[in-house]
Amino acid sequence: MKEQTIQLNLSPERKPKPQSEELGFGKIFTDHMFIMDYTEGQGWHDPRIVPYQPISLDPACMIFHYGQTVFEGLKAYLTEDNRVLLFRPQKNFERLNRSNERLCIPPVDEEFALEALKQLISVEKDWIPNAEGTSLYIRPFIISTEPFLGVAPSSRYKFMIILSPVGAYYKEGIHPVKILVESEFVRAVAGGTGEAKTAGNYASSLKAQEIADGKGYTQVLWLDGLEKKYIEEVGSMNVFFKINGEIVTPALNGSILEGVTRNSVIELLKSWDLPVTERRLAMEEIREAYKSGQLEEAFGTGTAAVISPIGELLWNDEKMIINEGTTGPIAKKLYSTITGIQNGKEQDPFNWTVEVEQYAATK
């Protein structure tokens, strides 16, 4: 697979680039995309970079009926000296393959996928916005394309990468968000697909999200599906709490997505000699810490927002205002350190960033 060369079919026309004020999240796409196909017996084949364009699929394709699909999300950043950095992209392709395994999708060659991503970004370098907090969002995904109405793994797939220049994910910016603790709906349960980045997990979250929206909350905090007692994660973030000096995040228990940002936060905190514990964490413990004044900070971690301080939690009818609704010092330091590493302004002691060279052929 690694030997395959990526065909380049560049678009004669280029779309106008948006102003940085016009950037939202995931609405604008660049001029090109990467695509390769999988056929049973043949493996992944025909890798190519082509003009961004609609895909044409038989209405019986399995993706439309049985949701056999996985995706990833990461970002490319432009440094002040005009270099392009990716943040730990290998982790995303490793996770993609873990998701593939759960969804019975054939694995991709992780090195080749990264190479494809680099070439695509090299073609689209001019699309990376450079204003503070902006970046190029990267969406690799795989869909099952066999036209067959039977519940079985597909014999054909498409792997694609599309790119979207983005502004800040949360309208509130780095300001704290309000989160609703979900007591009725369930996102995932051990033995299900919660650990995988797959469409169904997000489809099932829409209803709770819609209700939270209506009440003025940004996202929901999921509790475990069994007892609805233990904290799992937020809609698209992992979550951390500082309780009486101890920083705690729910352990990876099989129903939580293993976030790349979560992992980076844990590494950083350790390197700062701040104790961080991965363990089971009951919502009741948070409530008691809150009551006794020991709930010092709470924040979410994810590619979109990087660090998202939590200023308020609503659990049933109980409202908990955290850190007087302001951003705490740990969230602040993590945010500036990680974004600093991502955009090349800070040292990168862990070698997290991967530079994208300019490929001669892509211009």
Added chain:
Amino acid sequence: MKEQTIQLNLSPERKPKPQSEELGFGKIFTDHMFIMDYTEGQGWHDPRIVPYQPISLDPACMIFHYGQTVFEGLKAYLTEDNRVLLFRPQKNFERLNRSNERLCIPPVDEEFALEALKQLISVEKDWIPNAEGTSLYIRPFIISTEPFLGVAPSSRYKFMIILSPVGAYYKEGIHPVKILVESEFVRAVAGGTGEAKTAGNYASSLKAQEIADGKGYTQVLWLDGLEKKYIEEVGSMNVFFKINGEIVTPALNGSILEGVTRNSVIELLKSWDLPVTERRLAMEEIREAYKSGQLEEAFGTGTAAVISPIGELLWNDEKMIINEGTTGPIAKKLYSTITGIQNGKEQDPFNWTVEVEQYAATK
């Protein structure tokens, strides 16, 4: 909505019809499909019957990423006197709307959807196979089509109906199948999407199904996601057991799909004065009944197979052979009665069938 007329754009070419021996399940599609679009602010619009063809979608369409989609499955049957019958189609469109509600998809007008289906079938009448056990499988489905990489309900959808002439679903025909009781993976849990007919439920089932396949079992029997003790349903069937004279099926608890066949079986059994109980049913109870010789019958119910007798259950390492691996008398009677009603050979005391008239405009 009901006022809208359905545009007819008939194909100048017709594909050759398959021989009845060539019919599998869900691989061959007819010459036309029904499609209508939803746009926020405008509602469902542009209903049309067009040649069966690929659909062209932006790679950012939400269906590819967040799985906001629902589907249905029902069948049309050709009677000996050349009439076309649908089996309780209203129930499928009611269930479609219940699924829509759970997935935050705007409802469709159920009467209009049925009207659209009738017109489509009228166009495709020649595709309905007439050999014993064959039928025309009908797949209505809705996909979210807004090109947006944010987790939120889509502002655009497509509702489609495609048709596939099918033979018998199980290779084994009405013969008993072997079912593996799943102890590791979980399909659904209360608060999740188990009650809805949506893609993610099936994606999450692939892994367990693949393992069962490898061991020579046709499908898996799901236990509840909380304690893995109580019986839920089979991959694409509800399930009934006869224990010491009592016919039992798991009660609708929020994580089981409410099958149309399940409901029909319950009605029929009641009309025959056979006691049937909907209640919680532990796998351990089945095991004990088996040991004491009181497990008299077991069968699955679903549109594809209608009634599928279960000849063997494997739970952990324990093998239970039911009714000596043969089809029991109740399964047999239910099968012949329901298929008889469906193909017009038996009386239809409940008015379950709906006849599809020939529309003048469709020929």
